[in-house]
Amino acid sequence: MSRFVDRVVIHVAAGAGGNGCASVHREKFKPLGGPDGGNGGRGGDVVLVVDPSVHTLLDFHFRPNATATHGKQGQGANRDGAMGEDLELRVPDGTVVMTEDGEVVADLVGNGTRFIAAEGGRGGLGNASLASKARKAPGFALLGEPGETRDLVLELKSVADVGLLGFPSAGKSSLISVLSAARPKIADYPFTTLVPNLGVITAGATIFTMADVPGLIPGASEGKGLGLDFLRHIERCAVLVHVVDCATYEADRDPLSDVDALEQELARYTPSLGGDLADRPRVVVLNKIDVPEAKELAELVRPELEARGLPVFEISTASREGLRELTFALGKVVEDYRAAQPVQEATRVVIRPTAVDDAGFTVVEDPENEGGFIVRGERPDRWVRQTAFDNDEAVGYLADRLARLGVEEKLAKMGAVPGCAVTVGGVTFDWEPSTPAGIAIMMTGRGTDARLERNERIGASERMVAKKARRAPGEYGDYAEIGDDEE
């Protein structure tokens, strides 16, 4: 028997964005062309896709790590880096995606339903894209953003209209096998069924599905028998059917106590999709009435069950008595339930993960730096990570962006004076309100020595720009300032 896995923890890592490129256009006799560094490519996403031909989460059990490819670096001559490839992971219909804390982030129902489990990082801008009036030839480019990484719990909650509940050997698998084309294993020992079986049933114009889950015993909620784990497969059901074995009559067990015991266990189960199993309609099926004693017992308990408001059906999967009536009654309950459900898109119920608040930032006084301030926020932090901060021009770029966000006003209001220390994303610099971008010295990328070395070549041409700029001040924007600083 193939293994059935219905709960896994996976680690998904989207691709990082490629770094932008800092490059200056060069041509024979025309060494001072504009910036032409292309943008980095976007990193690939990790995407979950419902594929009905996949029935378990087994693959993820063996391969819990999924990583999409990174975006490529931008290049000179305005060439953008290639995007990373999305990685598609095929999941069964009815897969619920949760955080490790149990918060449901997506419920994937319906062939082809997609969910971005981890979003690829954006590519960094190349210096061509970073050029502006104030900074005509930026000597830096932005780093790509890292891809999102997450630990996610996948749980398979079968999509079935009717859920069968019962003690082991009550005849649940037998019932599904006589009502549908499903052929589950049937045997006279308890816990024959170890994995849920699904069957498709036709009742006139109504077609519905039925799930048979492993038998429950008292104490299942404390892990006795196979525990309550499999109840997740009946969370979506429109109706729960108690299948009761009337041929087994023991001193401490009868159909009524069986139903009570199962109800008690059900009450201890907390559905992760929300709602309560207690308000799901119930039907009682008294099975094995081909056995004379069973028929007698069924007749005996029937009034009591009906007095509780439960619809009761006496059946035998062996002689096939009562099956037609049961089938049509279940079809009716399913129809009513469907009609009462709010109208939704035919195939999907997708809950998007909480979006990151992009613009949010706060300014607070810096307890470590007298007269200094700290700017906090997702976005400024990201910029700092992107620009690697070993370059005064990059600092200028950051200051510009902060100014545009209105941080400048906030700083001024809080009493910041020019030259005070401002810390963003753990990097501190002297704040110069609204000075156009600072002083470019050399092309930098990630800031490592190796990278700097590789950029020497480009740096050389940059220095040429500087030299030229000194001869004709003003013509090359920021570069007029470069020479003094460099020597």
Ligand SMILES: Nc1nc2c(ncn2[C@@H]2O[C@H](COP(=O)(O)OP(=O)(O)OP(=O)(O)O)[C@@H](O)[C@H]2O)c(=O)[nH]1
């Ligand atoms: N006489 C009689 N025996 C039945 C009837 N239905 C099922 N059985 C027998 O009861 C035993 C258990 O049937 P299963 O269908 O495997 O029971 P189950 O509820 O799926 O059991 P688990 O999977 O262990 O939870 C088998 O030996 C069946 O042949 C019935 O209507 N009459």
Ligand SMILES: [Mg+2]
């Ligand atoms: Mg079974």
